[in-house]
Amino acid sequence: DIQMTQSPSSLSASVGDRVTITCRASQTIDNCLNWYQQKPGKAPQLLIYGASTLHSGVPSTFSGSGSGTEYTLTISSLQPEDFATYFCQQSYNGATFGQGTKVEIK
């Protein structure tokens, strides 16, 4: 099965900062990579699918990029409501999730 390694596991940042989270797959996944945001006590919410397509209603401060085995989620200017945990997920073969990146207030 395909393993997803996400980094960092946590980070501290301030409002307005640019934040980058990386996800590495154990094999090529052909851009079948999604990003989700999860807040405490809530279900994950889709941000980006197909590595770089912004889901409807998601602010343009979020963007995704990458190819092959390496993918990146970027938040260009962190907003107060963006403090949450972020997960990547591959859908190339079944579905596996990264272990998450918790974005905390600095």
Add this chain to the structure above:
Amino acid sequence: QVHLQESGPGLVRPSETLSLVCSVSGYSISSGYYWTWVRQSPGKGLEWLGTINHIGTTYYNPPLKSRVTVSVDTAKNQFSLNMNSVTAEDTAVYYCARVVAVAGSFVDYWGQGALVSVSS
């Protein structure tokens, strides 16, 4: 607006079968898409369990395939999860969700989640 709601026992005894139902409103399962179960625990993170489409074709996570069954009832607009021989490691929040098969696939709607504890 599509809404999914999990229901079922919050406590299951070890070695017994965990059963959950997902009731879907705002969309008819028989119209398409795929329907899936995902669980989340502190130890294992988010873990895909199994997926079904409106005609009953199923896909399972290989490590769990022998214990998991997903079924669909289009008349009731529900789909279900059964997991047998549970242990404490199956304690988790269980989510049902809708899957869109585009660019691979992704989940666009999630249920609120149901906490299931396995304990005697």
